Amino acid sequence: MAKKKGRGPKGQKAGGRDDAAWARTDVIEREHMKNERFEKYYKAQNILPESEWDAFLEKMKDPLPTTFRVAGSRQAARLLNDTIKNVHVPHLAGVVFEGEAVSPPQQLPWYPEGLAWQFNVAKKVVRKSPEFKKFHSFLVYETEVGNISRQEAVSMLPPLFLEVEPHHRVIDMCAAPGSKTAQLLEALHAHDTLTASSIPPGLLIANDSEYKRTHLLIHQSARLPSPALMVTNLDASIFPAIKIPSEQTAFPAHTKARVAAKRQYQLMFDRILCDVPCSGDGTIRKNPGIWKHWSPMDGNGLHSLQLRILQRAMRMLKKGGRIVYSTCSLNPVENEAVVAAALKSIPGFELVDMSTHLPGLVHRPGMTTWTPSVSKDVDTSFATYAEYVQSLDEAQRGASKMLESHWPPAPEEAERLGLTRCIRIYPHLQDTGGFFIAILQKKPPRGPAPAAAKEPTKRPADATEEAEAGVKKPKLDEEAQTEADSDAEDGEEEVLEEHAAQEPDDAPMQVEEAEAEAKTGEPSSSPSEPRIRFKKGKTAEGASAHFKENPYTFIAPDDPIVTSCMENFDLSPSFPRANLLVRNPAGDTVRSLYLVNDIVKSIIAHNDYARIRLMTAGTKVFGKQEGAEAKRAGPGAADASHFRVLAEGLPVVLPYVGERAVVSADLAALKTLLEAYYPLTSGFADPFRTAISEKPNGSYVVRFQPGQLGPVSLTHELVLPIWKSNVSLTLMLEKRAKSALSLRIFGEDITVRAREAAAARKRQGGGAPQAPPAADSQVIEGDAALDDEMGEDAEKSDRGDIDDAEAEEA
């Protein structure tokens, strides 16, 4: 096996825990899994009692068990989980391989509703045992379509501590590749049903500074399409202020309408995830290459960025809101040191004790003291920063990258900050990776502060209205920020600017101020750094000039395309037609319509898309039908009528679709639609045949009713899009989604694709497999193959292949 390239701290360009090439267990032999510096450093930190050290080290050398989570809306997840529990696990329970019993998958004891699983079987068992082979195929296909998320157990934790609700405004600051983003989205969509998606009032911004990695986010989000999602490509440590108008802001009841109406506000978040780039030594079981190059300097080097990201998050959090800060590193310099420095620099926050939040989770408290290493050869001899600085001559002082915040606070300060409320997970406790979590809360509002205390921070012109609106201007120095933190009455959005029409001179300056705060916004952590002020027209992140994505443009609610979609799908008047967007420069042909919720619409309308480096927003609901069917309908009918409802957008649109666009069908019809690309309409049974034949050509929604077909049963309604042409029908699903559906319902892959793959294999002299290969992979080999195919880390294209309109009718 070739050695894998790609090394470096997690989330860094050189690779990290999310680099698939790095994530192979076969790059290093167990006997080589040692690193003197690692042992010396962590022993010096006393991360564990001496009695546990050996167990810890040994576990760090074991490969990680395979873990996965049943994803999607709660209802759908419960259903699939029942299939795993009642069909697959019993089937796997008695497996004996080469004379030894193999354990079936087990539920993670702490994951809510038992929706996460773990199994630990050797590759050759997955390869050779027919039962596990079949289970593996099931996992691969369900992962492809987003019903299962292959995710490290510990990586599932941060979203659980965030407790996102559908109305929350959430930002995932370092989100790629997006496994936690998917969990956050699911929580926003907690009210979705089996077939229909809600349009949550809340918001999720999934951000990552690596442009390429934002495409992983887009790919992930296609599995759980949401009108509440935006993907941005910004440096989280200088995330710019997002402007929203007053109607998106909650005001105290007594606020005068004219006061509320005239301002723009900075969007503040209810929940923020800071899953920051880190050295990643907690992933060493999955990325054993770390043994070779581990150095304490990795953590030292990341500390400052981690701190700046957390501080920026704190600046963007609403009062009463919550931040989860997490790393997959064991190093206190990347963990408690960052949290302590952040808490010391920005008052008004506290660590929350959620140690009993997930019963069954075994963890250890945060550390209160540690000794950073000042060299890669592990010199931990300096108990304080002062001691360290004293040991240096002037030239060394100038060159040193060590900061005071690398060191622990004084014992009484550590006690006051409550650092033990942090959560540490060690591999030997529950056979997982290593992980760190801190939950920070911005103290809830205390009610109106005495007027005298407020006066000095006010600008005279703002005073009355501010008091009426109960909000504060963002301040740029820590003192003012502290006052604002303790004085603001409702903890809602902060005033960014007066409405331009009313305060033409003042407004731009205030936006600049807010942007400057975004750029410099951590005054106390780097007091000696000069404040950066931006000239008018320049952005905080200074990168918009290079942003090449297409803009989003709202399409007029009375546009002929929208009108025809309203008509063709018999959409109810309550359908939010004013929230449809296109992603084209003006004048280009419209190919897809995206639907966003009100808050996303508002953000797009009030922020330059290039300034916020908006990669994607909302969910694609309608797509232009191009290809054989569209051609046949003739040029006259073109643009206006040839939009189809897309499979990914159907759950969102479904609650609004009227009877005229819906047909009922049974399991036999589903089988026929899966078995052929373009089955003839005449080949279906009544009443479906007559019902669909009577309709004009175009896009329809089919409700497949629960029922029985021989030994196969459909236990719940299934709703899918089809395209009707002159003589035939097409099920409008990606090929892989068809295979997954087929496996789930019929227990085998009955699609054309599977038959073609089997025929190709036969031509090459291979045997018939249990199921066709997933994606474009040819071999399915145990856990490494699972890693690749189940997509935890694999970089995947954002496009699926759809065997529909592009192809000519057979």
Ligand SMILES: C[S@@+](CC[C@H](N)C(=O)[O-])C[C@H]1O[C@@H](n2cnc3c(N)ncnc32)[C@H](O)[C@@H]1O
């Ligand atoms: C630990 S990974 C995030 C994993 C992700 N939360 C998940 O669960 O799939 C860290 C991410 O931070 C990104 N990153 C690094 N520096 C960043 C910065 N300054 N701002 C935003 N993202 C950053 C990396 O590209 C990487 O994708």
